[in-house]
Amino acid sequence: MASSTPQPPPVDEKSQPAHQPSQPFELNLQHGHKDLVQAITFNTYGDRCATGSVDGKIRVFNRHKDGTWRICDTWTAHGGEVLELQWLPATVYPNVLASLGTEGWFRLWAEDPSATPGRRFCAGRTSSGRPIFDTRSSSSRGGSSSSGSSSSNSTYRSFSMTHNDETKHTHLALLTTEGRLTVWETEQPEALNEYTSMDEFLVIPQRPQRGQETAFKVVFDPNPEPCYAALRAGVPTDALGLAVAAMDVVRIYRSRDVVAASYGLDTPKKEFYLAAEVTGHRGLVRDIAWAPGNIRGYDMIATACQDGYARVFRLDTPLDSSSSGGAAAATTTTTNGHGSWAASTLITPEKSLQQHRAAVASLGSASPSTKDDNDDGGSGSSTAHPHPHHHTHHHHHTHHQHHPSSLSASLASKAASGSSSSGAGGGADSRLRTIQPGQPGTVAHTAREISRLDNSRTPVWRVGFDDDGQILGTTGDDGKLLCYRQTPDGSWAKSSEMMMMKTRMAAP
Template identity: 50%
Template sequence: MSKLSTYVHVPMENRITVTLLCCASFVCIESLRKNWRPALTHLSNGLRIIESLPMSMLNKLRDTVSIYGSANNTEEELGMDYILRLFATWEVSCALFAENFKPVISVKLYRGRELDDKPLDEFESITQAHRAIVQYTRDIFALVWLFRDHQGDDQFWSQPIPRRQHEILSHRGDCMGGLFERFMAKPQAPPSGTGEHYSLQWLPPTVYPNLIASLGIEGRFKLWAEDPSAAPGRRFSASNRATTSKAAYEMRSAKYPYRSFSMKHNEETRHTYLALLASDGRLMVFENEQPENMSEYTPIDELSICTKPSRGEEVSFKVRFDPNPDPCYNAMQAGVANDSLALVVAGMAAVKIYRSRDVITTSYGVAQTQREFYLALEVGVHRGLVRDVAWAPGNIRGHDIIATACQDGFVRVFRIDTPHSSNEGKSWSTSELPRYENHQVQTCSRAGQLNDKQQHQSGLSASLAKSGSHAERHFSGQLGQVKHACKEIAKLDSHRTPVWRVGFDDDGQILASTGDDGKLVCYRQTPSGDWAKSSELAIVKTRMATP
């Protein structure tokens, strides 16, 4: 780093910033490699440099007012403030887990303020509240480090100065609760129940009222119903009361939080389907019991797509419904039912496609049909965690197309086919390709025929059988299962960084992706069937001249 700061053409006043930036980069690189000891070494090197900085630079960390909204700060000052706050956050995290790791910034900011018992000001913004609690956390870590050799020493803590320092921080912590309660009662506070969201989905406008589905970081799935009579900005509310016109739905996993969801609305049957994927690899599919009834859902099927990840392991899960109203015509000719549901699921580094088929069960002597998902295809060519999957609309082409965003930096596009011979495939007769209402009649009649030949499973035994091992969901050639095949038709590396999101347009002709580089890259399919980069969108930061 010393050679880098010496030979690069950087002004002397900016060399400290460049050196700290190099330390931060090396910390990230070694952390990605899981080389924790070298990462701590680079972090310690950066903290030693910060320890030599004047207090005038570090005092800005104690300021609860953000400097980013001011026009008097230069870009260099903003960059240095960000780097210092980054190192201050890292050192607190390392002090929790690393033995004898000195929180340099926290100690330097705490010295000289040990007996400062000035009460905190009322919080006027969420930024001020956040910075106040962060500084309080730094003071706690500084006190613990300075008195690390006197834990349990009653004689030491009986001295007036250490006891007073402990009393000041304890009283400040008690006051924090009241400050937050009063701030949350103010209009500028965030609304109650708000939080980060993993994903959102707007249901089709044919569903009334308009509904937005969301999945929060806490793992709670919600449907937000629009109230057209409410003021702008307040038209959506989360309510699970079935008696209101704004019917909404809410669900939360009891043990493992949900990490992805997908919804599909069938315009012909007016039914809505919901798929939820939990962090332990459990996939649950629901259907509303009555058409356009969004307040109650009944489970269709539940299965495990992969083994449960180990504790502390980085996870990645995604689920998406086939957005097309019907399967492609080649799939239907191969034997896929018209009303079959299809899901593409990403679990860790594997991508799987599940299709539903109708199975016949008997409950109290009455034959009935149930949907059951089977593993139609598994794609295992990814060399990292699969961050996102997308299913292309427009399967009039006769085959399906899916795309994946992988941590290895590639966007992959796959073609999904249902190979079959002309002798095995069905014709286009309406009797062999029934519509939705006729399909139920045909299934029930087939159930009556089978009931005379064999004894059916009861509802309880069928449920127990469906919740069995992974092998029961693999392709086994049973009735209703159709063999699928995939072919990788594109492997795009325009980002050259981990890719996080991927998606198709409404026609399935344009593919877009975003990655760590902060760019939105669009691809188009060429006449030969390949996918090529067509455009790129990036945000450029410029300084606007004030009049």
């Protein structure tokens, strides 16, 4: 009996060399999961793929030179479904994978290349691997849970990680089902087993009601540093950016330098402020993506909404000193009154440390009555008074005035302004961050919608940019992958459409 499978046409050996694969990249593999695949992620180079299933298992695949994908390891990572996966930067941590489960556990998995395939991520004797770091919000684990997390029974629902190439520190953001966002930083450079809390605050005014459908997503700015327009406006070069989708609202946060009390000493640290708020979604925001490649001078953020639209927003930093508390004037105004593109006007971490020392010295020479007056006057109007007396003879005093005053204000008005939300007390950290124009160290941001992409009026679940920020991909209930490109006028238009079709083989 003849086979029913059609024979492929003959191929001339001269026209196609044997060493050249016909399809160099093909992700047509049998993932092997016994349940629905919930999460999937690729590494920086695109040659490693990790999949997470509803049954709590993670499978890692490697792409070989012949273009085929072969399984590297599989293990039980969580007691519930795997919600999110992320490979850490391959240039720093080529073998580290982060995962988050529906039970609330966040875990880091490190590969042992010397182990046999199938046992590389499993450090124990069973199929359940042993992570190098894990934590959850309801209990302390490995010295990583914050003091305020033990009183909350909410679980983590989203996470994001980023690495600073200059400081060699890794930052971790964890978002709970109650809308509480916690940002961690590694205590030692390139050490992933110990973290310290940077900031903790709420992203929604009140927690969702019991039984209410929720949607939370957090993502770091993937760019090494802010765009040049933001640097001109006064954003420090080492500032962190966070985009948070909480229910039907998207909020953008930036970090600023403040001073906090630790063991009786005032030490500089970073805290996040609300830079922009995006409204207008008529449903839950399921996913959010921050576009890489901000050399264009502005940032782009895409959202996937339950109302059937994928939206693209443009994030700008206007050069308006009245709306940014003097930040724009401090970094762009020179002696001739024109804007400056010089690198000396940028606020680097070294410059911030020097300004902090000068602020502490000037505060130490101030009288107690001056400190009391600053406390009563508030941080908005009293921050510019102490420091300019020492720099009125300098031509660039407007550049040195802004950040020392912000640090001095944090020292002088802890109970009234910056330090009340920077970590002195547990209750202050949990308050909702609101937009406060004119606060020291903040820079005004504006967000506007540039494209609204229809997905056949079906809910959109996933959205993401490519590594250059030139292609936007969305997926939804229609089972299609839609790709968009940016047009010369700045809007986005559909460029391609892909879909998966299940075919049934005919019976012989």
